[in-house]
Amino acid sequence: MKPGERLLRVLVLTAILLIVLLPIYWMVSTSLKSNKEITQDLTLYPHAPSFDNYVHLFSEKQFGAYLTNSLAVTGVSVLVSLVFGSLGAYAIARFHLRFGLERKVGLALLTLRIVPPVVILIPIYLLMLQLKLLDTWLGLILTYTAFNITFCVWMMESFFREIPVDLEEAAMVDGDSRFTAFYRIALPLAAPGLAATAIFAVIVTFNEFLFALALTATPKAMTMPRGTATLIGRIDTDWASMSAAGVIGALPIVIFALMVQRHLVRGLTMGAVK
Structure with missing residues (x-):
């Protein structure tokens, strides 16, 4: 590779990293500032870093309950969706x-995902109202599972x-029976696909907002x-607390992605090379 090409490659990669990492840096640094620094001083970095915003979330804003609800609902709905x-x-x-x-069933199942x-x-709100499942974990789990199953079927079909x-x-x-062969042979071989799915x-379930807004x-x-x-x-808006909430909310997804990173890469490239 010529020196000019190497320099151009470094510059392009640096620009991409800055574009990707700048919002993350801004969110983390904002979470360590006071609202005065954010709205009046307009500092580029926290001059007096403090974790008060994080303490404020859990002590006064019940953020621990919100995070627990998200983890429980996401975990159960994704697990049930993967099984079925x-x-x-x-x-x-x-x-x-x-x-x-x-070969057309998988595409037909995506109809639920295609509809806005x-x-x-x-209709889902009225259904949950009739079932008395508004403002409950079960209502959210059933709703998210209905959306995720179609996606899981469509994704996993190609891996099988x-x-x-x-x-x-x-x-x-x-x-072996058909089910035993599926459980002992097919499912372990499709593990990278399961991780990718x-x-x-x-990510989709943990970040979902519209149905959570209507049903809780x-x-x-x-x-x-x-x-x-x-x-x-x-x-007004509590920008400092919102940034701290964003940092805390991103951590479970980042940790999960790091845990399944190896399987995720294999899953995304499975079948690409014969």
Whole structure:
């Protein structure tokens, strides 16, 4: 590589890093400032760094409850979606229907994701009202699971198609049932796909705001995005606390991504090279 090309590459990578990291730096530094520094002094970095904003969130704004709700609802809904979504995707990938309809089922299941959420917001609200599930974990879990299952089926179908059928047939010849072959052979081989699907589902569910806004009203069920919105008042906005909430809210996603990073990369590239 010529020196000029190397320099250009370094400059481009540096520019990309600045674009990506600048908002993160700004959020973290703002979370360590006072509201006076943010709105009046307009400092580029905190002159007197303080964790008071984080303490304020948990001591006065019930942010611990919001974060607990988000983690519980996200974890349960994604887990249930992966279980049923994997079974559905495996069935579509292995069993054939007339006229090749099995190849169109995955796309048909995405119809729920294609429809704008605001269109079905009122029907879902009325359904939860009739079931007396407003402002509950179960109401949110059922809603998010309904959205995530379709995505999981669509994602996992392609991963199961990449697994040779011969492996499962050999296991069934040795005495395994279809379900045992799925559990012992297909599912472990599709683990990278499960990781890739899980992280996308976690990100979407953890950050969801519209349905949390409509279906929750008290801290006992409010999720982190919904709870963070309470920091916006009619007269002013607590920017320092909102930045601290953003930092805390981002940590679970970052930790989860680091934990499944190896499987995520394999999952995203699975099937790309024959």
